[in-house]
Amino acid sequence: MHNPLSQPGGRRVVRRVAALGAAAALVVGLTAACGGSSGSSSKTALGPDDTLKITTFSDFGYDKLVDQWNADPKHPFLVKQTKIADWDPWKQTLTSDLQAGTGLPDIVAIEGDSMPEFLATGASDQFVDLKDPSLANRWLEYKYQAGQTADGKQIGYPTDAGPEAFCYNADLFKKAGFPSDRDQVAKIFSTWDSYFDYGVKFERAVPGAKWIDDSVSVGQAMLNQTKYPFQTADNKVNVDNNELRTVFNTVAKYAPTLSTGAQQGTPDWTRDMADNKVATMPCPGWMFANIKAAAPHSTGWDIADAFPGGGGNWGGSFLAVPQQSKHQAEAKRFANWLTDKDQQVAAFKAAGNYPANLASEQVLAAQNATDSYFHGAPTSKILANRAKAVDPKLPYKGDKYAEVLGLFKSAIQRVDEGKSADESWRLFLQAVAGLS
Amino acid sequence: MIDNTPASVGTAAGAVPAETAPPVRPRLTFRQRLSLLDTKLSPYVYVLPFFVVFLIIGLYPLGYSAYLSFFSWPRFGVAHGPGVGWANYSHVLHDPIFRKALVNTLGIFVISSVPQIIIATIVAALLNTELRGRTWWRMSVLSPFVVAPAATALIFGSLFADQSGLVNGALHGLGLSGVDWHANRPASWLAIATMVNWRWTGYNALILLAAMQAIPNELYEAASLDGAGRVRQFLSITVPSIRPTLLFVIVTSTIGGLHIFTEPRLFDTNLQHQGGANYEFQTLTMYVFNTANSSTDPYPRAAAATWIEVLLIIAVSLGSFLLTRAAQRRSS
Numbered sequence: 117m118h119n120p121l122s123q124p125g126g127r128r129v130v131r132r133v134a135a136l137g138a139a140a141a142l143v144v145g146l147t148a149a150c151g152g153s154s155g156s157s158s159k160t161a162l163g164p165d166d167t168l169k170i171t172t173f174s175d176f177g178y179d180k181l182v183d184q185w186n187a188d189p190k191h192p193f194l195v196k197q198t199k200i201a202d203w204d205p206w207k208q209t210l211t212s213d214l215q216a217g218t219g220l221p222d223i224v225a226i227e228g229d230s231m232p233e234f235l236a237t238g239a240s241d242q243f244v245d246l247k248d249p250s251l252a253n254r255w256l257e258y259k260y261q262a263g264q265t266a267d268g269k270q271i272g273y274p275t276d277a278g279p280e281a282f283c284y285n286a287d288l289f290k291k292a293g294f295p296s297d298r299d300q301v302a303k304i305f306s307t308w309d310s311y312f313d314y315g316v317k318f319e320r321a322v323p324g325a326k327w328i329d330d331s332v333s334v335g336q337a338m339l340n341q342t343k344y345p346f347q348t349a350d351n352k353v354n355v356d357n358n359e360l361r362t363v364f365n366t367v368a369k370y371a372p373t374l375s376t377g378a379q380q381g382t383p384d385w386t387r388d389m390a391d392n393k394v395a396t397m398p399c400p401g402w403m404f405a406n407i408k409a410a411a412p413h414s415t416g417w418d419i420a421d422a423f424p425g426g427g428g429n430w431g432g433s434f435l436a437v438p439q440q441s442k443h444q445a446e447a448k449r450f451a452n453w454l455t456d457k458d459q460q461v462a463a464f465k466a467a468g469n470y471p472a473n474l475a476s477e478q479v480l481a482a483q484n485a486t487d488s489y490f491h492g493a494p495t496s497k498i499l500a501n502r503a504k505a506v507d508p509k510l511p512y513k514g515d516k517y518a519e520v521l522g523l524f525k526s527a528i529q530r531v532d533e534g535k536s537a538d539e540s541w542r543l544f545l546q547a548v549a550g551l552s
Numbered sequence: 553m554i555d556n557t558p559a560s561v562g563t564a565a566g567a568v569p570a571e572t573a574p575p576v577r578p579r580l581t582f583r584q585r586l587s588l589l590d591t592k593l594s595p596y597v598y599v600l601p602f603f604v605v606f607l608i609i610g611l612y613p614l615g616y617s618a619y620l621s622f623f624s625w626p627r628f629g630v631a632h633g634p635g636v637g638w639a640n641y642s643h644v645l646h647d648p649i650f651r652k653a654l655v656n657t658l659g660i661f662v663i664s665s666v667p668q669i670i671i672a673t674i675v676a677a678l679l680n681t682e683l684r685g686r687t688w689w690r691m692s693v694l695s696p697f698v699v700a701p702a703a704t705a706l707i708f709g710s711l712f713a714d715q716s717g718l719v720n721g722a723l724h725g726l727g728l729s730g731v732d733w734h735a736n737r738p739a740s741w742l743a744i745a746t747m748v749n750w751r752w753t754g755y756n757a758l759i760l761l762a763a764m765q766a767i768p769n770e771l772y773e774a775a776s777l778d779g780a781g782r783v784r785q786f787l788s789i790t791v792p793s794i795r796p797t798l799l800f801v802i803v804t805s806t807i808g809g810l811h812i813f814t815e816p817r818l819f820d821t822n823l824q825h826q827g828g829a830n831y832e833f834q835t836l837t838m839y840v841f842n843t844a845n846s847s848t849d850p851y852p853r854a855a856a857a858t859w860i861e862v863l864l865i866i867a868v869s870l871g872s873f874l875l876t877r878a879a880q881r882r883s884s
Contacts, residue, residue, distance in 0.1 A: 204825075207845075208845060211627070211845070212627070214628055215628060215629065215630060217630055233627075233847070236628075238626060238627070238628045238629065239627070239628040242628065332823075377714075377715075378714070378715065379821045379822070379823065380819075381719070382709075382713070382821045383709060383710045383713040383716055384713050384714055384715045384716050384717075387713075387715070387716040388715075388716075394719075403808040475692075515847075518849055519846065519847050522822070522823075522824035525823060525824065526822055526824055526826055526829045527829075529822060529829035530735075530830050532829075533732065533734070533735035533829055533830075534735060535735075535829075535830065536731070538829075543830065546648060547649070550647055550648075550649065551846065551847055551848060552848055
């Protein structure tokens with residue numbers, strides 16, 4: 117160590133001033149860079165060495181497809197995919213970058229239940245209209261419409277769909293003396309009344325096990341068969357209606373006796389699954405992997421080609437192009453390619469997301485894939501049938517659908533945790549009132 | 553070594569004019585002037601980067617959120633809308649969920665910070681004795697702090713699981729009934745406070761230990777000659793001697809405790825991240841976060857809630873500062 121004052125300080129000061137200047141230049145440069153990028157909104161064409169950016173969440177099964185596109189010597193441009201672990205954090209980034217008017221990639225993935233809020237006035241203006249008459253019949257009708265605004269602007273191309281079947285534990289069905297064969301159980305799942313009646317019988321026959329894994333998913337399935345659960349056609353919030361109250365009361369009536377009371381994905385739920393204590397659960401295609409992961413050693417699970425009260429859809433996402441993209445034509449072209457027949461079949465095989473693309477569904481049904489974990493159930497045939505059962509007009513999803521749905525799920529969770537139905541409903545109404 | 557040089561320069565400059573005629577000042581060469589400038593300015597230049605960064609990422613957002621809290625800003629709007637006066641503050645203060653979050657935050661704060669500091673002081677006093685393998689003990693006290701909060705939350709999430717958790721298993725083993733750790737309000741606070749204490753007690757203990765090591769040994773020797781036992785020594789010598797550090801620890805843990813977010817958020821089994829299906833353990837910071845993602849005026853309302861939280865933290869920190877000081881004055 118030396119004393120700084122023992123030597124002349126002149127050169128040191130010069131050096132310091134220089135360093136400070138460099139730091140200042142850096143700060144100025146950074147701010148300039150931030151401000152500069154949003155300047156022009158002109159659209160520039162991409163060359164073969166330029167990169168188009170796409171952001172997805174969770175796993176869309178696109179890794180190999182992007183590699184395949186980039187490896188093709190004739191590719192018109194390169195593609196770079198960013199994957200975010202979950203929808204929640206990506207939704208926050210997406211929302212704030214939409215407002216900022218900058219920062220988003222050329223293609224963004226949007227989760228199905230949240231789609232209505234991006235279709236609302238104000239948000240939908242920030243997206244490119246992807247309408248293409250030649251693609252009108254490419255997807256499941258209900259999924260295609262779910263990517264459309266009220267005035268017919270196509271914001272999103274559907275990627276996958278979540279048509280729901282019912283998964284059941286055949287071992288527990290046998291214990292209860294119920295039919296356990298895939299075709300015979302279909303009548304148990306024909307209506308909600310029959311579903312709950314069998315549930316009551318089941319609890320008497322097999323104490324210790326539960327008929328429903330999580331009341332919330334049953335409540336959500338019933339809700340999806342109503343017409344105007346949360347908002348009327350003119351987007352006025354109206355949750356105190358008979359349809360919704362009936363759904364809530366039905367679930368609340370059976371939750372204390374038929375449900376495990378645990379939430380999907382929690383340690384309690386995983387243990388109930390692993391211990392073979394769950395008899396049935398609503399099952400979109402992506403749920404198959406969750407069951408296998410939670411109950412790897414269970415031998416009872418099977419899939420019924422039936423769903424009470426008609427059909428139901430749970431999940432399924434969209435690809436959209438924000439207005440702030442400078443390469444909208446290329447983005448539209450790539451989104452079109454990704455959601456085409458062969459690509460969606462490949463994505464299904466990579467990640468298990470059941471395609472919303474009708475031609476892909478036919479390919480899969482023709483291949484007649486079966487799943488040995490589910491006793492050789494013909495998964496793709498069942499899901500294709502279940503997709504046909506979904507009523508494209510139900511339910512009406514207004515701009516606040518995702519938020520009210522969250523509050524409704526919490527209301528059911530409260531009942532599952534032992535709160536009284538009336539108290540929980542009162543809190544739900546109060547929370548919905550707080551949204552405005 | 554830097555400290556005494558400006559002083560010597562100062563006295564030299566001050567002493568010379570006193571002896572000779574006032575207008576005659578010793579002429580400093582250019583180099584000497586630079587050198588003087590160096591000693592006077594360098595410290596500021598060294599700390600400048602922090603303040604520049606703080607200005608950009610700390611003070612600016614603080615000021616802007618205060619500004620924003622008086623406007624409307626529809627979701628997905630590109631710029632903020634017209635001013636609305638105190639409407640955002642009034643909405644937040646009338647929101648029953650905000651009130652719940654306020655009570656939750658204070659509740660978790662009290663049952664985490666208070667025992668945490670008491671235990672940390674005792675642990676520090678124990679570590680300050682002649683233990684075998686002292687370094688090992690001291691390091692192991694810090695080990696929970698090394699574990700990432702997310703991992704902590706995972707571990708405690710399964711310990712406090714409502715049906716299959718280890719804690720409820722132990723309670724059942726004792727013939728007691730299990731506790732709904734997520735649905736029972738005080739129980740959920742206790743579970744979260746346990747998580748916080750597990751993580752922060754050792755950290756605070758080490759800070760207090762450092763202060764204890766600066767206490768001169770003679771004091772203890774004199775006390776033991778006078779016949780004071782260990783406990784008496786701890787209360788009459790150790791605690792008063794570490795007062796400034798204790799104040800620091802109390803104020804920082806007050807601020808940290810009122811900010812709490814990660815633990816309750818990751819403890820949550822509610823998929824909407826409400827802090828329990830009935831908001832049993834939603835904290836103020838969670839409220840701010842959720843509000844910023846809600847449908848009506850998300851940012852201005854979140855900004856208003858943030859400012860209420862900031863004022864609360866300042867008030868509570870100041871309160872605990874004054875309270876501690878008064879208590880210690882009285883005892884000494």
